[in-house]
Amino acid sequence: MFDKISQGTPWIKADDSIIEADIDLISFALWILNREEETLQCDNSDCWDREGRFLLCKSLAYRKGQWKRPVLDLLLVQLIKVMEEKIGFPLLRRKPWGERGEMAVWATHDVDRLMIKYGLLLKLPVWLFFAAKQLVQGNKENGRYWLRKCFRNLKSREDSIYESIQKLAELEKEHRLKSTYFFMGLRRGISWGERLRYPISHPKAKNLLRHLVGDGNEIGLHPGRYKPFDKGHLINQQRNLEHALGKTVNVLRNHHLLVHYPDSWKMAEACGVSVCSNVGWRSGNGFRAGTCWPYHPFDIHADRQLNILENPMIYMDNANDAESEIVREVLSLANEVSLVHGVLTINFHTHIFETFDLSSKGAAYKDLLEGLKKYNFLNTEDIVGNLWNVNNAC
Known part of the structure; x- marks a missing residue:
């Protein structure tokens, strides 16, 4: 399959009576x-990193040089094109997310850090140790x-991490953009x-949650790295966030993308989660599942679609x-997504505007908001609603 995409080899053809495919697309x-x-590969230790994540370099898509392309979507596009030519009329709408462009954008932000001054007396000895170590090794800078x-x-009274989140929220408000913020619980x-990290019950956390929701943003759960496969621990974090927020939370992305499939999907489903966004690569960017379309995972062994x-x-x-x-990499991925009319899900952490580190990520995000403004920015409620419309328009 990957070879046919990379070589541009036709895998489907039609004559007067039949449509013939030479790969099993369903499988x-x-x-x-x-x-x-x-x-x-669950028992092959060579395929997993120290934290138990599947390695990008061990995936077939990577070995075939196709991890930055939505290979499954491209195959479906070829199939639909042949079918439309055969029957003589379009099967799908070409702008499923509205008239503003050929794809949608889902902007998300993981809130790994909330306050740099929280636990400062514990952080200072660590930073001093790092400083001494670097100086001893000759790394003066x-x-x-x-x-x-x-x-x-x-010396400073301001908290650069907390201010970064405020700057990010204000920037998105100026662009009339609604996004999803994933908080730890x-x-x-x-x-x-x-x-x-930070306690979700902290007054600053509650204040931030209130302002983000007031501006129309969505709040998701960002479960921590400790006990990532423990259902009870996940439920506790979900309840903590819901208590601080004052409403149900049903959107989830795991910290460090610590997931095992299909168990992580089943656990999230059992906790009432309706939307996950974990299928991505931590060590690289691209299309881990060969698609940029939201989809319902299927439990092959239980013969059922997961809710x-x-x-x-x-x-x-x-x-x-x-x-x-x-900017170049994101726009390159955006081009791939637009070819198949999918959803470009991007994740910029909320500390990208921390002034001390002078990160290039904040400036890049500003540029991207300009470069992607011709597309619809949607939250999960919009995406689910549009999927319903797309399915009923096919």
Whole structure:
């Protein structure tokens, strides 16, 4: 299948009486969408990193050089084109997400850090240790960086991490953009399993939640890395966030994308989650499930469709790339998504505007909002609603 996409080889043809395909598209779709590739390698330690995540380099799509293309969607486009030519009229609308462009954008933000000053007395010794280590190794610039970080946060009354989230929210408000913010639901901000994060019951967390929801944004759950496959622990985090928010939370993305399929889908479904966005690569960006369309995973062994919608994550700002490189990569992925009229799901963490680190990610995000403004920016409620309209218009 990957070879036919990369070589542009026709896999389907039609004559006067029949349409003939030389690959089993249904089997391929079940295999790639449900991540059977990962399930089959569950006992092969070479395919998993230290935290238990499937390695991009071990995927067939990567080995075939096709992980940055929505291969399943492209195959479906070819099939639909042949069928439309055969019957003489269009089967699908070409702008399923409205008239503003050929694709939709779902902007999301993981809130890994909320306040740099939270637990500052515990952070300072660590930063000083990093500074000393770098200076001993001769890395003077890196050593000075950690020292400046210590002194700046001791002197300043502002919290650069919290202000970054406020700047991000204000920027999106100026663009009339609604996005989804994934908050951790931790009861304690300091723990052995999660180290230093933030308690969701903190007044600043509650204040931020109130303002984000008031501006029309959506709140999702970002379960921590500790006990990622423990249903009880997931339920507790969900309840903590719902208590702070004052409403139900049914959108989820795991911290560090710590998931095992299909078990993680089943656990989320059992907790009442309706939308997940975990099918993406942490070590690279692209199309982990071969699609940029939201879909319902199928439990092959139980022979049933899961009552959960997976909205694949296409881009996450993990790499410390230059501003121009970030913009180039996202727009390149956007072009692939537009070819199949899908959803470009992007994830920029909320600390991208932290002034001390002078990150290029904040500047890149500003540029991208301009570059992508011709498309519809949707939240999950809009996406689910549009999917219903698309399905009924086919």
